[in-house]
Amino acid sequence: xxxxxxxxxxxxxxxxxxxxxxxxxxxxxxxxxxxxxxxxxxxxxxxxxxxxxxxxxxxxxxxxxxxxxxxxxxxxxxxxxxxxxxxxxxxxxxxxxxxxxxxxxxxxxxxxxxxxxxxxxxxxxxxxxxxxxxxxxxxxxxxxxxxxxxxxxxxxxxxxxxxx
Amino acid sequence: xxxxxxxxxxxxxxxxxxxxxxxxxxxxxxxxxxxxxxxxxxxxxxxxxxxxxxxxxxxxxxxxxxxxxxxxxxxxxxxxxxxxxxxxxxxxxxxxxxxxxxxxxxxxxxxxxxxxxxxxxxxxxxxxxxxxxxxxxxxxxxxxxxxxxxxxxxxxxxxxxxxxxxxxxxxxxxxxxxxxxxxxxxxxxxxxxxxxxxxxxxxxxxxxxxxxxxxxxxxxxxxxxxxxxxxxxxxxxxxxxxxxxxxxxxxxxxxxxxxxxxxxxxxxxxxxxxxxxxxxxxxxxxx
Ligand SMILES: Cc1cc2nc3c(=O)[nH]c(=O)nc-3n(C[C@H](O)[C@H](O)[C@H](O)COP(=O)(O)OP(=O)(O)OC[C@H]3O[C@@H](n4cnc5c(N)ncnc54)[C@H](O)[C@@H]3O)c2cc1C
Ligand code: FES
Ligand code: FES
Numbered sequence: 001x002x003x004x005x006x007x008x009x010x011x012x013x014x015x016x017x018x019x020x021x022x023x024x025x026x027x028x029x030x031x032x033x034x035x036x037x038x039x040x041x042x043x044x045x046x047x048x049x050x051x052x053x054x055x056x057x058x059x060x061x062x063x064x065x066x067x068x069x070x071x072x073x074x075x076x077x078x079x080x081x082x083x084x085x086x087x088x089x090x091x092x093x094x095x096x097x098x099x100x101x102x103x104x105x106x107x108x109x110x111x112x113x114x115x116x117x118x119x120x121x122x123x124x125x126x127x128x129x130x131x132x133x134x135x136x137x138x139x140x141x142x143x144x145x146x147x148x149x150x151x152x153x154x155x156x157x158x159x160x161x162x163x164x
Numbered sequence: 165x166x167x168x169x170x171x172x173x174x175x176x177x178x179x180x181x182x183x184x185x186x187x188x189x190x191x192x193x194x195x196x197x198x199x200x201x202x203x204x205x206x207x208x209x210x211x212x213x214x215x216x217x218x219x220x221x222x223x224x225x226x227x228x229x230x231x232x233x234x235x236x237x238x239x240x241x242x243x244x245x246x247x248x249x250x251x252x253x254x255x256x257x258x259x260x261x262x263x264x265x266x267x268x269x270x271x272x273x274x275x276x277x278x279x280x281x282x283x284x285x286x287x288x289x290x291x292x293x294x295x296x297x298x299x300x301x302x303x304x305x306x307x308x309x310x311x312x313x314x315x316x317x318x319x320x321x322x323x324x325x326x327x328x329x330x331x332x333x334x335x336x337x338x339x340x341x342x343x344x345x346x347x348x349x350x351x352x353x354x355x356x357x358x359x360x361x362x363x364x365x366x367x368x369x370x371x372x373x374x375x376x377x378x379x380x381x382x383x384x385x386x387x388x389x390x391x392x393x394x395x396x397x398x399x400x401x402x403x404x405x406x407x408x409x410x411x412x413x414x415x416x417x418x419x420x421x422x423x424x425x426x427x428x429x430x431x432x433x434x435x436x437x438x439x440x441x442x443x444x445x446x447x448x449x450x451x
Contacts, residue, residue: 002171004172019173020169021165021169021170021171021215022167022168022169022170022200023166024166024167025204027166043165043166043206044202044203044206044207045202045203045269048266048268051268057271058267058268058271059268059271059272060199060268060269062202062203062206063198063203063272064198065172065198065201065202065215068172068195068198068217068219086365087374089398096256111267111268133353134267136266136267136353136354137265137267137268137269138264145387151189
């Protein structure tokens with residue numbers, strides 16, 4: 001086993017590390033960057049909790065080796081609205097009861113932020129069925145999903161001015 | 165759990181990837197989307213000593229070459245939704261993609277990875293068998309084309325030799341108007357299928373002139389049925405005999421029973437999915 005030199009930028013912080021190839025991006029973000037918003041639920045792709053953005057695109061950080069991300073720009077939930085959680089989708093999760101324990105929430109937010117942005121850019125308010133499809137890779141044990149769907153609808157609706 | 169140790173090699177050309185795979189033999193594996201390999205490694209169901217990352221290789225074309233649609237090994241599942249050639253020529257393929265996992269999985273998973281992983285319930289291996297696709301396999305000593313019907317040998321076992329990798333899959337273009345459909349049932353949408361059915365009907369006006377049908381999830385590899393295909397040819401789009409076709413297909417298959425469903429349940433499911441799938445495909449063509 002050889003260590004591989006890897007340069008990662010996480011939420012604007014760039015570091016070059018010697019990492020074992022077998023280390024998952026999720027673990028490296030949590031342990032080397034001390035960023036705890038990446039949650040690991042299953043470590044085999046089934047729950048969506050560990051979703052981060054790599055060069056702007058959602059990806060499961062439990063199915064990604066850190067060495068694959070050399071030179072890439074990685075964003076976690078902390079990049080959205082900081083510790084005050086002021087991103088429009090975070091505010092909607094709060095007002096629409098889109099979270100309870102919060103374990104799944106970073107994953108839902110990172111999966112759904114680009115989806116909200118795409119719909120706002122197009123000026124389209126998607127159907128609930130379409131919203132559920134967009135979040136189908138994420139599992140929430142608490143909310144029953146209705147509050148999350150309502151939050152997505154609100155975050156898009158408020159921005160395109162169509163209301164709900 | 166976490167993977168056991170391995171060495172990571174990022175290939176920048178196909179020749180380099182093939183040289184590395186030749187060197188490592190059984191100890192090496194290509195890493196494409198990682199959407200099946202990494203879960204297996206995390207669960208220690210796979211412990212490769214060497215991973216050859218092929219993501220930088222230029223294998224992501226979808227284009228017509230000769231009389232086939234060439235799909236590069238690194239084409240990601242989500243591309244099919246917006247590719248006009250898939251919509252125009254392969255409607256059953258397009259419908260099948262909707263059943264693959266979830267958006268984040270479809271954004272990264274690849275054609276080469278899906279066929280090489282050869283999950284018995286996976287959609288793309290079924291689509292390859294349905295369309296008599298050719299799997300293009302390359303190694304340091306050359307290239308060969310393997311018919312999909314001979315490529316899938318068992319659950320998670322393919323005809324690929326150590327040192328070989330898939331570079332593309334070629335789908336023969338249909339010669340006349342066709343319609344197609346793909347339907348499956350799983351516990352939840354995006355879960356692995358209990359069984360799935362794909363059908364392609366070639367037609368001349370109202371008459372069905374050719375038929376292909378495949379079933380995934382029921383056996384360890386996708387299965388076709390010459391009996392159902394022969395039954396459908398000569399019938400009409402208005403009355404394709406979907407119910408009887410379902411009965412024939414279901415009688416011809418001896419399905420597996422597992423934690424998800426019993427063999428008897430799968431038999432019933434194949435009958436009903438076949439009926440619905442043929443009716444849907446015929447309905448689309450006559451609409
Ligand atoms: C939660 C979840 C749900 C899913 N649901 C479905 C589903 O419903 N249907 C479905 O079909 N799939 C599903 N998948 C799997 C997904 O479609 C994978 O993308 C696909 O099976 C493998 O593609 P990959 O590019 O990720 O391959 P990888 O995971 O990178 O590789 C898979 C295997 O193929 C080998 N390999 C990769 N590329 C090549 C190549 N070019 N030549 C030779 N060998 C190669 C690897 O060495 C490995 O053995 C799901 C995955 C997850 C995590
Ligand atoms: S921890 Fe990555 S999908 Fe569950
Ligand atoms: S809020 Fe608890 S799992 Fe989703």
